[in-house]
Amino acid sequence: MGHTEHIHTTEIAKPNTAGIWRVFWILLGITALEFIVALAIPDSVISHGWKVVLYILMTVVKAAYIIGEFMHLSHEVKFLLYAIILPMSFIVWLLGAMIWESGSVYDSHESVKKKTEKAKGK
Amino acid sequence: MAHVSTADHKQGIDWNGGNQPFKASWGKLMMWFFLVSDAFTFSGLLITYGFIRYSHNAYLGTAEAFKFSLDYWPLPDKVFEAVPFAPHGFHAPLVFVGIMTFILIMSSVTMVLAVEAGHRKDRKDVEKWMLWTILGGATFLGSQAWEWAHFIHGTDKGTIDAVTGTVINGANLIRNEYGPTPFANLFFFITGFHGFHVFSGVVINILIFYNVSIGMYDRPNRKLDEGAEQYEMVEKVGLYWHFVDLVWVFVFTAFYLI
Numbered sequence: 001m002g003h004t005e006h007i008h009t010t011e012i013a014k015p016n017t018a019g020i021w022r023v024f025w026i027l028l029g030i031t032a033l034e035f036i037v038a039l040a041i042p043d044s045v046i047s048h049g050w051k052v053v054l055y056i057l058m059t060v061v062k063a064a065y066i067i068g069e070f071m072h073l074s075h076e077v078k079f080l081l082y083a084i085i086l087p088m089s090f091i092v093w094l095l096g097a098m099i100w101e102s103g104s105v106y107d108s109h110e111s112v113k114k115k116t117e118k119a120k121g122k
Numbered sequence: 123m124a125h126v127s128t129a130d131h132k133q134g135i136d137w138n139g140g141n142q143p144f145k146a147s148w149g150k151l152m153m154w155f156f157l158v159s160d161a162f163t164f165s166g167l168l169i170t171y172g173f174i175r176y177s178h179n180a181y182l183g184t185a186e187a188f189k190f191s192l193d194y195w196p197l198p199d200k201v202f203e204a205v206p207f208a209p210h211g212f213h214a215p216l217v218f219v220g221i222m223t224f225i226l227i228m229s230s231v232t233m234v235l236a237v238e239a240g241h242r243k244d245r246k247d248v249e250k251w252m253l254w255t256i257l258g259g260a261t262f263l264g265s266q267a268w269e270w271a272h273f274i275h276g277t278d279k280g281t282i283d284a285v286t287g288t289v290i291n292g293a294n295l296i297r298n299e300y301g302p303t304p305f306a307n308l309f310f311f312i313t314g315f316h317g318f319h320v321f322s323g324v325v326i327n328i329l330i331f332y333n334v335s336i337g338m339y340d341r342p343n344r345k346l347d348e349g350a351e352q353y354e355m356v357e358k359v360g361l362y363w364h365f366v367d368l369v370w371v372f373v374f375t376a377f378y379l380i
Contacts (some may be wrong), residue, residue, distance in 0.1 A: 013242045022305055038199065038379055039215060043185070052380050059375040063368055069145060070234045070364045080144040087158055091165040094301045098169045102176035109177065
């Protein structure tokens with residue numbers, strides 16, 4: 001047993017981690033950029049709406065690097081990649097639908113509030 | 123059995139099993155599909171956040187004049203601006219949550235280094251990187267405990283409830299000084315659910331670290347799934363750990379930035 005382990009240890013390859021650290025720096029850089037947009041740039045330069053668009057774009061890029069490189073999905077069989085990614089398109093639809101609906105909920109709250117205020121005024 | 127099906131495969135019979143259209147072992151594939159279902163759960167929570175937030179009043183004034191009120195959703199960089207060991211009343215918007223994000227990304231890197239060492243069957247390296255990952259996860263959990271304690275305890279001044287005239291300090295599930303009730307509820311549920319995932323991840327990492335240290339994955343006669351590597355358990359728990367990091371990326375954007 002000791003003999004086989006000895007052979008085993010001599011066979012160990014050198015670590016190949018340059019790609020991993022490259023992804024780390026990209027993730028760190030994007031996170032730093034998110035903080036700069038949130039704290040250093042006033043809303044008068046980039047409006048809040050555009051900031052939200054930037055945050056979502058940066059989040060998607062970060063997610064793509066984590067899933068593709070760290071979780072190795074972009075190096076898997078294409079069929080596996082789509083089996084994981086495609087179901088997520090339903091989420092995008094649901095998010096859009098719910099944000100849209102929440103606007104209607106807000107509007108109906110507001111109109112009910114106005115009606116009760118009017119009734120009280122009378 | 124594997125022998126027979128390989129022979130069948132060579133003859134072009136694909137329906138007798140023994141071939142892998144996804145070129146991934148059974149266990150790894152199931153981990154992926156579990157993560158898809160878990161992603162649906164977290165998406166449900168985050169979509170709920172979006173829905174409730176945009177059905178409430180937004181704050182329309184300038185950031186400088188911002189004050190907590192129960193009438194509108196608070197600005198996140200005004201809520202989360204405390205850091206541990208700093209003097210009382212010290213404002214450092216989003217700094218602490220930035221440190222937490224860095225810790226989690228870093229622990230994801232050490233996890234992927236452990237997986238890489240596993241491919242090379244380098245037990246010492248796998249042990250080293252898994253220990254760093256466990257340490258990173260535990261540090262994140264500690265930071266979150268501090269963040270929760272601070273959030274629950276609240277500021278000295280508190281916020282006056284305009285309806286009852288009482289002062290609200292801190293936060294619970296019924297009311298909070300930062301804004302409408304669902305703001306604190308969603309904070310507790312979403313960061314709590316994520317924190318529980320981190321906790322499970324740390325526990326599973328410790329189990330796999332133990333298995334690595336006793337040399338379980340080096341045993342030459344160990345039975346493996348078809349297509350699996352010796353150290354594939356490290357890879358599977360790594361997938362889970364990266365997923366936890368991935369969820370934090372989205373929680374961070376939804377809760378602290380937007």
